Amino acid sequence: MGLELYLDLLSQPCRAIYIFAKKNGIPFELRTVDLIKGQHLSDAFSQVNPLKKVPALKDGDFTLSESVAILLYLTHKYKVPDHWYPQDLQARARVDEYLAWQHTTLRRSCLRALWHKVMFPVFLGEPVSPQTLAATLAELDVNVQLLEDKFLQNKAFLAGPHISLADLVAITELMHPVGAGCQVFKGRPKLAAWRNRVEAAVGEDLFQEAHEIILKAKDFPPADPTTKQKLMPRVLAMIQ
């Protein structure tokens, strides 16, 4: 058995890995783990990742979780073009810096925006207070602005003149609130131009393919009571 990637394209980090693997022609078996059916909570999946989260990687007997670790593993194993994770000490540090920063900031905001705006009310049938939604969207705004002001600045891509892992992770995060109907690029021409460059560098078809599911998040049918009960505690912990 070759490389297996356990993914659900509903999840931002899964999209980054999917795009990276496809773009670089990395051969893999896609193992879909349907989050809204709670498949990540199954005993079978916990053999792959006891932390019960996607994405997860299985390469022979070796298993790995955490999207940043998986992206770095694929980068090193498959000897992808240098620009994804440059050899240059300082350029590489810029990528590491973004990949570290985003966990508690942009990722968190994007996740909360999707869940507070769409997934709780539509999928789980749980209304969200307007104050909570407003606070979440305000925080998203702060983090998107930081992305632009601190990381992108006047460069073509986040870590320099070429696309890197940082851009892939950032763009797949931003598509979460986009899927929820938030216009994160509105009034941000610099960021919108960066988004277009990233999409072009990745390839439009691959980009659209990876984002088909999230862009339909608003149309998910409501969860049945059993599934809802199963998912609720972990969802609440996840978006904390």
Add this chain to the structure above:
Amino acid sequence: MGEGTGPGALARHRDPGLQLASCGCGAWHRLNMALELYMDLLSAPCRAVYIFSKKHDIPFNFQFVDLLKGHPYNKEYIKINPLRKLPSLKDGKFVLTESVAILYYLCRKYSTPSHWYPPDLHIRARVDEFMAWQHVAFQLPMKKMVWLKLLIPKITGEEVSAEKMDHTVAEVKNSLKLFEEYFLQDKMFITGDQISLADLVAVVEMMQPMAANYNAFLNSSKVAEWRMRVELSIGSGLFREAHNRLMQLADWDFSTLDPVVKEKICKNHYYQQAVMAPICNPSTSRGGDGRIT
């Protein structure tokens, strides 16, 4: 190093004491020019960077950015790091934030022993995995414990509700359990027989609640033993020195906290996240109108 030709040789001819290294990217880096490290050892990520730098005799100037005096908010520091967080590194004109990025940078630039960030694909992945996981699952609960148990009562004069405390203790215990069962397992260190960056980052995070008199090492003898191994690997003297300020935090006179600083701390995003975010418990995540808050 030591060859008679190339840019390195010319530079060394001019300055015989100059140490240079090539990191494989083709550029030559000046090794003996001191870095600026902007830190306050109250912060766990700062301690990781401090310990690593001292351990490997990396030349640096300790730029003390006093968290208790609100220095991260000063104009001078905002120029270094507009996010007002610690640690930051300045290497000539190059400024770098985020302790994980800084640690990787130091490993590469100073060619530290390979066990800190092993070249083996699988073993390195384990380090990367922990370094990614710890941001949310480990660092946050440990920080929150200090805020809720010590800092908020000291700064505001009010105790945090028992419910919030219990929830935070449960979070800390859960993250310790995951650390032990998934990352450490039955190994000496996270990657196996030798200490790595992952153990360093883990141990400084686990020390954080000590400031609030909460000993995270008491729950499990396996973790307690691991901690002793890590401390010995680092060197007990250096370990204690790095944690001195943290261990004295409870004795600090909080009445001397500048009101402006107090206000800034309370408005700080991280404080908000740690303290003000509602408890995520299905029965208590709802407001009076039944909606998710």
